[in-house]
Amino acid sequence: MGEVMVHLQGVRKSFGDNEVLRGVDLEVRAGEVVVVLGPSGSGKSTLLRTINHLEKVDAGLVSVDGELIGYRRRGDRLHELREREVLRQRTHIGFVFQNFNLFPHLTVLENVVEAPVSAQRRPLDQARERARALLARVGLSEKESAYPRHLSGGQQQRVAIARALALDPKVLLFDEPTSALDPELVGEVLDVIKDLARSGTTMVVVTHEVGFAREVADTVVFLDGGVVVEQGPPSRVLDDPQHPRTRAFLSKVL
Numbered sequence: 735m736g737e738v739m740v741h742l743q744g745v746r747k748s749f750g751d752n753e754v755l756r757g758v759d760l761e762v763r764a765g766e767v768v769v770v771l772g773p774s775g776s777g778k779s780t781l782l783r784t785i786n787h788l789e790k791v792d793a794g795l796v797s798v799d800g801e802l803i804g805y806r807r808r809g810d811r812l813h814e815l816r817e818r819e820v821l822r823q824r825t826h827i828g829f830v831f832q833n834f835n836l837f838p839h840l841t842v843l844e845n846v847v848e849a850p851v852s853a854q855r856r857p858l859d860q861a862r863e864r865a866r867a868l869l870a871r872v873g874l875s876e877k878e879s880a881y882p883r884h885l886s887g888g889q890q891q892r893v894a895i896a897r898a899l900a901l902d903p904k905v906l907l908f909d910e911p912t913s914a915l916d917p918e919l920v921g922e923v924l925d926v927i928k929d930l931a932r933s934g935t936t937m938v939v940v941t942h943e944v945g946f947a948r949e950v951a952d953t954v955v956f957l958d959g960g961v962v963v964e965q966g967p968p969s970r971v972l973d974d975p976q977h978p979r980t981r982a983f984l985s986k987v988l
């Protein structure tokens with residue numbers, strides 16, 4: 735495993751009086767696949783969203799590749815980053831949403847080309863060439879001229895993964911990437927994520943797929959009530975859980 739790529743320290747987040755994250759520490763190293771499991775409402779999506787500043791933290795620090803997300807240190811004080819700077823940082827972080835979030839009026843190829851051209855100012859020809867290579871990687875070369883509405887959910891999610899990769903992210907975040915899919919389409923999306931894991935992509939995956947966690951995760955993080963109650967290799971957390979909350983969760987889902 736390489737250097738620390740994502741670092742969360744004492745992260746807290748409330749929505750009104752609902753305290754959703756209650757002091758989360760997390761470290762993700764380059765090339766590591768971290769799978770976050772936990773009951774519904776435990777704060778998994780919120781945790782993921784703090785990593786690219788889609789949610790602003792109330793307390794604690796988040797950094798990606800050594801850069802503070804949302805804040806800059808000046809002397810010993812923290813100053814909030816301007817929106818432009820947050821957007822720049824976000825281009826180093828790929829995010830794959832549950833519901834794909836493709837642009838409906840753009841073709842598959844245009845969806846993948848859009849971010850590197852608009853957010854990273856890459857030349858169009860170069861972005862197109864890279865997008866075609868990524869569509870080949872997710873097995874969708876023949877669909878480059880189709881519109882999202884003509885694709886299955888699994889195909890749309892594979893386009894969304896290609897789009898996230900087009901930014902050459904330092905880390906790729908997945909928020910329940912298969913939970914909006916019909917069961918028969920889940921496998922094709924998980925296969926793409928497994929392929930990325932094998933090639934050393936740094937990833938944080940929030941999912942309910944315990945089998946996937948067992949097969950792919952280097953580290954399983956179990957979140958409950960906004961705190962990490964247990965973390966470690968899948969062989970330990972899933973097969974020999976130490977915390978009663980982890981045991982209770984696994985007895986329901988396995």
Ligand SMILES: Nc1ncnc2c1ncn2[C@@H]1O[C@H](COP(=O)(O)OP(=O)(O)OP(=O)(O)O)[C@@H](O)[C@H]1O
Binds near residue numbers: 749772776777779780
């Ligand atoms: N933007 C928001 N405004 C208000 N409350 C929110 C917001 N986002 C999340 N919450 C609340 O935070 C809590 C945790 O939500 P979160 O989506 O992070 O949990 P989760 O573990 O991902 O759940 P699930 O597995 O059901 O997706 C929930 O009570 C939710 O209602």
